[in-house]
């Protein structure tokens with residue numbers, strides 16, 4: 147049991163985000179379209195029989211036991227199964243790109259294989275949902291339309307797209323935005339067809355840009371080169387392009403010093419390219 151497995155834990159964008167209501171437990175009902183990207187963190191898993199879960203590489207300042215990689219590994223662990231996970235981070239933290247959730251999902255998928263735990267995708271989604279609202283979509287591994295609290299998923303095929311993403315130098319707390327008095331919480335549900343006709347927005351965007359000048363600034367810069375929008379509760383903002391060359395040219399026109407990157411939208415998560423039963 148010494149072979150290592152390296153997997154890409156991709157980022158996602160919320161192409162739109164409508165908040166359609168608030169549930170009695172305080173969580174919000176949403177409609178969103180999760181676009182998975184061919185860009186993200188790389189996690190390398192080396193299993194062992196020490197019974198220990200260790201993390202190395204870029205782990206931010208998160209205490210190991212709070213790291214979602216550690217927490218998801220612990221959910222699958224039994225007996226003397228152990229693993230060292232090496233983390234190579236690219237996804238900014240608290241950026242609305244789902245980095246933590248994607249790391250958790252990739253860990254569940256990797257260890258299910260390496261530790262021969264034989265859990266179904268549905269079982270892994272259930273385990274993952276206890277760690278974060280966006281874990282199930284990364285476990286399913288499809289670009290998806292989501293409803294409920296983001297747990298009712300329907301795979302969607304999107305036309306090939308390229309995205310320019312700007313990461314402002316700030317973290318937005320999802321809990322802060324969802325508990326804010328000024329958040330729009332009563333958007334009427336739309337159909338998938340209405341989204342494709344252009345009837346969508348991000349209900350958090352006005353509030354987040356008011357609270358975080360860095361986000362407002364990033365949106366203003368990106369609005370000059372395309373149709374700019376916030377992903378999730380932020381802080382990252384993105385613009386979509388139908389041609390790779392257009393996106394590349396737009397990226398090149400951004401002011402220097404801005405933390406920005408370009409990524410391809412994919413219908414299937416790149417994590418699965420490295421798994422046996424994909």
Ligand SMILES: C[C@@](CO)(OP(=O)(O)O)[C@H](O)COP(=O)(O)OP(=O)(O)OC[C@H]1O[C@@H](n2ccc(N)nc2=O)[C@H](O)[C@@H]1O
Nearest residue numbers: 172173174242244278279280295296320321324378379380
């Ligand atoms: C809204 C999204 C869209 O992708 O925002 P981002 O976090 O990606 O920006 C996500 O579903 C977020 O997922 P995640 O960041 O995992 O949220 P969680 O840790 O489960 O929840 C953080 C807090 O946000 C609030 N919350 C979250 C999801 C939801 N549907 N309703 C809520 O009210 C709750 O107060 C919760 O305590």
Ligand SMILES: Nc1ncnc2c1ncn2[C@@H]1O[C@H](COP(=O)(O)OP(=O)(O)O)[C@@H](O)[C@H]1O
Nearest residue numbers: 213214215239240241242243244245246247249
């Ligand atoms: N392996 C991890 N990678 C990124 N964030 C993590 C990880 N483990 C725990 N977290 C925590 O998860 C939270 C959400 O991070 P992330 O998923 O990147 O942002 P968002 O929810 O905005 O998309 C952060 O507060 C971060 O501290």
